[in-house]
Amino acid sequence: MTTTGPADLTLIQVSDTHLVPSGQLIHGRVDTFALLEAAAARLADWAGPVAGILLTGDLANNGAPEAYRRLRGVIEPLAQRLGAAVVYAMGNHDERTAFRAELLDGATSPGGGILTGDSLTSNSLTGDSLTGSSPEDPCDQVHDIDGLRIIVLDSTTPGRHDGWLTDAQLAWLADRLDEPAPRGTLIVVHHPPLPSRLPTLHLLRLRAAERLAKVIDGTDVRMVLTGHAHHAGAGSLAGIPVWISPALAYHVDTLPPRGRHRGLPVGGFSRVDLVDGQVVVTAIPLDGSGLAAAGLDGARPAGAGQAAEVYNRDAQEMLDYVRSATPTTTPAE
Numbered sequence: 001m002t003t004t005g006p007a008d009l010t011l012i013q014v015s016d017t018h019l020v021p022s023g024q025l026i027h028g029r030v031d032t033f034a035l036l037e038a039a040a041a042r043l044a045d046w047a048g049p050v051a052g053i054l055l056t057g058d059l060a061n062n063g064a065p066e067a068y069r070r071l072r073g074v075i076e077p078l079a080q081r082l083g084a085a086v087v088y089a090m091g092n093h094d095e096r097t098a099f100r101a102e103l104l105d106g107a108t109s110p111g112g113g114i115l116t117g118d119s120l121t122s123n124s125l126t127g128d129s130l131t132g133s134s135p136e137d138p139c140d141q142v143h144d145i146d147g148l149r150i151i152v153l154d155s156t157t158p159g160r161h162d163g164w165l166t167d168a169q170l171a172w173l174a175d176r177l178d179e180p181a182p183r184g185t186l187i188v189v190h191h192p193p194l195p196s197r198l199p200t201l202h203l204l205r206l207r208a209a210e211r212l213a214k215v216i217d218g219t220d221v222r223m224v225l226t227g228h229a230h231h232a233g234a235g236s237l238a239g240i241p242v243w244i245s246p247a248l249a250y251h252v253d254t255l256p257p258r259g260r261h262r263g264l265p266v267g268g269f270s271r272v273d274l275v276d277g278q279v280v281v282t283a284i285p286l287d288g289s290g291l292a293a294a295g296l297d298g299a300r301p302a303g304a305g306q307a308a309e310v311y312n313r314d315a316q317e318m319l320d321y322v323r324s325a326t327p328t329t330t331p332a333e
Contacts, residue, residue: 008273008274008276009051009146009148009183009273009274010049010051010271010272010273010274011050011051011052011053011054011145011271011272012050012052012053012054012084012270012271013054013056013227013243013245013269013270013271013272013281014036014039014054014055014245014248014269015055015056015057015058015091015190015226015227015228015245015247015248015269015270016057016058016091016227016230016247016249017032017035017036017055017058017059017060017071017248018032018059018060018093018247018248018249019032019033019059019060019061019067019068020060020061020062020064020067021064021066021067021070022066022070026061026250027250027263027310027311030249030250030265030310032061032248032249033070033074035267035286036070036071036074036075036248037074038286039248039267040074040075040078042286043078043082044081044082049082050083050084051085051145051146051148052086052087052143052145053075053078053079053082053084053086053087054087054089054225054272055071055075055086055088055089056089056091056188056190056225056226056227057089057090057092057093057094057156057190057227058091058093058094058190058227058228058247058249059071059088059091059093059094059099059103060093060094060098060099061093062093062095063093063094063095063098063099064098065098065101065102068098068099068103069102071103072103085143087143087150087152088104089141089152089154089188089189089190090139090154090155090156090190091156091227092156092162092163092190092191092204094156095158096136096137096138096139096154096156096158097136099139100139104139138156138166139154140152140153140154140169140172140173142176147182147183148181148182148183148184148185148186148274149176149181149183149185149186149220150185150186151176151177151186151187152189153165153173153187153188154169154190155189155190156190160326160327160331161204161322161326162191162203162204162206162326163189163190163191163192163204163205163207163228164206164330164331165189165206165211165212166331170211173215173216174215177215177216177219177221180219180220183274184220184221184222184279185220185221185222186222186223186224186225186279187216187221187223187224187225188225188226189206189212189224189226190227190228191204191205191206191226191228192205192206192226192229192233192235192242192244193205193213193224193226193242194206194209194242194244196229197254198229198252198254199319200319200322203326204322204326206226207330208330209237212237214238216237216238216240217238217239217240222240222241222279223240223242223243223279224237224240224241224242224243225243225245225270225272226242226244227244227245227247229244229252230246230249231244231246231247231251231252231254232246232268232270232283241279243270243272245268245270246267246270246283246285247267247268248267248268248269249267250263250264250266250267250310251264251265252264256315259315260312260313260314260315261312261313261315261318261319262310262311262312262313263310263311264308264309264310265308265309265310266285266286267285267286268285268286269284270282270283271284
């Protein structure tokens with residue numbers, strides 16, 4: 001029998017933290033900061049080495065600067081303890097100006113002093129890390145973690161919740177991928193470039209994903225890491241695996257009761273291993289103590305066979321709301 005040794009390299013992906021300022025809860029009942037602290041405590045107790053922590057969008061629930069400071073206050077001491085690089089990516093609930101100011105130390109242009117001081121994230125950013133020259137431009141980045149290239153694509157459009165990549169972003173990506181990385185490339189993009197059987201999530205996917213497929217086809221891209229959907233999932237794009245990380249904040253029920261759209265108090269994150277030449281991803285559920293710390297043990301007490309709920313809404317009303325808030329036209333370049 002063949003057994004594998006330890007992973008050559010391990011990354012942790014944490015998505016959809018939805019942090020808010022101190023004293024606030026999301027959906028009136030979920031303490032997302034407590035969930036983040038519980039996840040950090042679990043990682044701090046783990047014996048294995050971690051090369052990087054990837055935070056893949058919707059890091060703040062409404063782009064509040066204080067939420068980003070609370071995030072950094074937990075993640076960067078954890079990264080210091082683990083000796084890990086930190087990668088921050090935008091999601092549709094984030095706000096670019098505050099995101100840059102609080103998480104990227106205001107960096108805007110390629111090659112220009114991406115982060116200051118001894119911030120841990122600075123040790124993985126490459127020379128052409130950020131596209132654009134103003135705080136409103138997409139926060140696209142390139143990181144190198146022990147020879148594994150991480151390319152972060154900002155799939156957000158201000159004022160919208162669906163995903164889109166501009167022609168300029170795709171051209172920039174193609175230029176980066178012209179030269180292979182020693183251990184290959186992982187793409188980080190918040191919106192999954194996959195269809196969904198959940199109508200609301202299908203409306204809010206990465207639009208025109210075939211444009212991204214054309215760029216990454218035949219390159220050294222080994223996997224596309226995403227979030228946004230609030231449930232774990234997998235698929236492929238141009239024959240390349242796509243992983244949807246569970247959300248830390250809560251889980252969107254993929255088998256809800258007929259006619260309902262609901263969120264469940266199930267948080268989680270992902271472990272991404274490069275082992276035996278393969279990229280392998282595992283969903284890690286947050287255990288009961290972490291959920292209790294976040295106040296989710298009191299979210300709508302469960303009856304027999306019924307899970308506690310974060311929210312429970314009429315599915316058609318939810319779909320109509322999302323449809324009304326989602327333009328049918330593609331964003332202007």
